[in-house]
Amino acid sequence: MSRLGTIGARLYRGEIGYDFVRHRKFWYGVSILITIAAIAGVAIRGLNMGIEFKGGAVFTTPSTKVSVADAREYAEEASGHPAIVQKLGNDTLRIQVAQLNTDQAAQVKSDLARDLKIDADKLGAELVGPSWGKQIANKAWTGLAIFMVLVVIYLAIAFEWRMAVAALIALIHDLTITVGVYALVGFEVTPGTVIGLLTILGYSLYDTVVVFDGLKEGAKGITKQNRYTYSELANRSLNGTLVRSINTTVVALLPVAGLLFIGGGVLGAGMLNDISLSLFVGLAAGAYSSIFIATPLVADLKERDPQMKALRKRVLAKRAKGETEPDESAADGGSDGTGADDDPRNEDAGDTAAASTGPSAVVGQRGRGRSSGRRR
Template identity: 80%
Template sequence: MSRLGSIGAKLYNGEIGYDFVAKRKFWYGVSILITITAIVGLAVSGLNMGIEFKGGAVFNTPKTSISAPQAQEYAEEASGHPAIVQKLGNDTLRIQVSELDTAQATEVKNKLAKDLNMPAAQLDAELVGPSWGAQIANKAWTGLGIFMVLVVVYLAIAFEWRMAVAALIALIHDLTITVGVYALVGFEVTPGTVIGLLTILGYSLYDTVVVFDGLKEGSAGITKQTRFTYSEIANRSLNATLVRSINTTIVALLPVAGLLFIGGGFLGAGMLNDISLSLFVGLAAGAYSSIFIATPLVADLKERDPQMKALKKRVLAKRAAAAARGESPEDDGPEQRYSAEDDADDDGPVPGAVATAGAPVVTAPRGGRGRGRSSERRR
C-alpha cells in the first residue's frame, strides 16, 4: 500500500485525523476574508463583460504579420472604444470592439482594413447585438435559481434541513469567490464563463454530499450513548473522505490547469481562459468549502439542537468523572451497538465516530453484551 493509501486508511479508521470542526472558527475567518476580498474586487473593478453581453463587432483578418498589440492600437484608434485582439494559430487575428452599431461597424471596418494594409473585403465582420447576451444571462440566472431550489429540496428530504442550508451556503461561497476572481484578474466574461460557473455547481456538491451521507449513517442513534458528541462524529466523517476528496479534486484540476496555464497562457489561446478559469477556481473553491465550510456548519447548526446540547453535557460529564477516577473512556469496554438498555451505562459507540482530543480511538462494533467487559463492570 502506498504512503497516501496508508494515510487514507488511518484517517478512515479514526487512527489519525485533523480536527476540522474544532478549528472551524479559524477557517470561517479565512473564508470570510476571501469572500470580502472577492466582493470588494467585484465592486471596485466590476466584471469585464464580453462582446456577447455588451454588443459590438468582431473582425477576423486573413493571415497577417501584424502583431496583436499593433492591431489593438489600430482598432482602438479607428473605433474610439477598447478593443480585444487575439492572435489565432494560423497567424490570423480576431479583433473585438464593443458598443458598435451597424453603421459604426462598417466605418471601423474600412479604417481598420486601411491601417492593416489589406482589402476591406478580406476583413470579415460580424455584428453582435447585446440582446443575445442578455438572454443568455437571464436564462443562466433562471437555471441557477432552479438548481439551488432543487438542491435544497433534495438535501432536506434525503438528509435534513441543516445539511441543505450548509450546502447552499457553501455553493454561494464558491460562486462568490469565482466571480470575484474574474473581477480581480480582469478576464473577459463570455457565455463560456457562464457555462463554467454552472458546471462547477455539481462538482462543489459532490464531496459535500459524500460526507453528509457518511455523517447521516454515523450519527444514527447518537443520543443512545455518551461517548461522542455530534461534532466528533462529523469530524470523523470528514476525515474518512479527506484523501478521496483531495485525489478527485487534483485529478479534475490537472486537465483544467492544462487548459488555463498552457493553452491560455503559454500557447496564447485566450479563448480558453473564459471557461478554464471559472472551472479551475470553482473546483478549488468547491473542494475547500466541502472540507472547511459545509460539514463544520452542519455541526454548528446541529449542536444547537436541545438533544445534542444534552448529549454534549453528558459526554463531557462522563469524561470529567473518568478523569477524576484516573480512568480513560476505553475502560468502559469494547464497542457495541446501541440499545435502550445500553443508554444508562454507555456500551454503544457512535458508528464511524472520530478520535479527537480527549476522546478514544474508535474500533469496529462488537457483538455480545457482556463479552470483554472488566470484572468490575460485570459486577
C-alpha cells in the first residue's frame, strides 16, 4: 500500500487525524480574509462583462496573418471602444466590440476589412443586444435563488437545520471567492461563466453532504455515552472522509486544469477560459469549505444545544477524574473499537448503544476489539 493509502486507512480508522474543529477559529479567519479580498476585487476592479451582457458586435475573420495585438488596435481605432480579440483555430480571429448599434457596426466592419486587408463579404458580423444578456443574468439569479432554497429545505429535512445553515454559508463562501477571482484576474464574464458558477454548486455540496451523512449516523444516541463530545465526533467524521474528499477533488480538478491552462493558456482557445476558470476555482473552494467551514460550523451550532452542553460537561468531568483517555484510544484504534463506556454498570447495554456512537461508527467501520478490563 502506498504511503498516502496507509495514511488514508489510518485516518479512516481514527488512529490519526487533524483537529479541524479545535483550530476552526484560525480557518474562519483565513476564510474571512479571502472573502474580503474577493469582495474588494469586485468593488474596486469590477467584473469584465462580456458582450452578451453589454451589447455590441462580434466580427469573425477568415484565416489571416494579422496578430492579435494589431487586430485589437485596428478595432479600437475603427470603433472608438475597447475591443477583445481572441485567436481561434485555422488562424481566424474573433473580435468583440461593445456598445455598437447597427449603423456603427456596419462602419466598423468596413474599416476592419480595409485594415485587415480582407474582403468585407468574408468578414462575419453579428450584432448582440444587451437585453439578451440581461435575460440570461436574470434567469441565472432566479435559478440560483431556487437552488439555494431547495438545498436548505432538503438538508433541513434529511439532516437538520444547523447543517442546512452551514452548507448555505459554505455555498455563499464558494460563490463569492469565484466571482472575486474573476474580478481580480480580469477574465471576461460570459454565459459560459454563469453555467460554470451554477455547476460548481453541486460539487461544492458533494463533500459536505458526505461528511454530514457520516456525522448524522455517528451522532445517533450520542447523549447516552460519556466518552466523546459532539465536536470530537464531528472531527472524527471529517477525518474519516478526508482522503476521499482530497482524491475526488484532485481527479475533478485535473481535466478542468487541462482546459484552463492548456486549452485556454497554451493553445489560445480563449473561450474555454469562461467556464474552466469558474469550475477550477469553484471546485477548489468547495473542497476547502467542506473541510474547514461547513463541519466546524455545524459543531459550533450544535454545541449551543442544551443537551450537547450537558454532554460536554459530563465528558470533561469524567476526563478530569481520569476515567477516559480519548487521545490514547484514538492512537491505538479505539477503546475496544466500539466506543463503549467503561462503566461496569453499563457494560452490556453500553457496548450496544456505543456501537453506533463511538468513533468507529463515525467513519463507517468497526475497529478491532480490545477490552479495557478496568473495574471500579
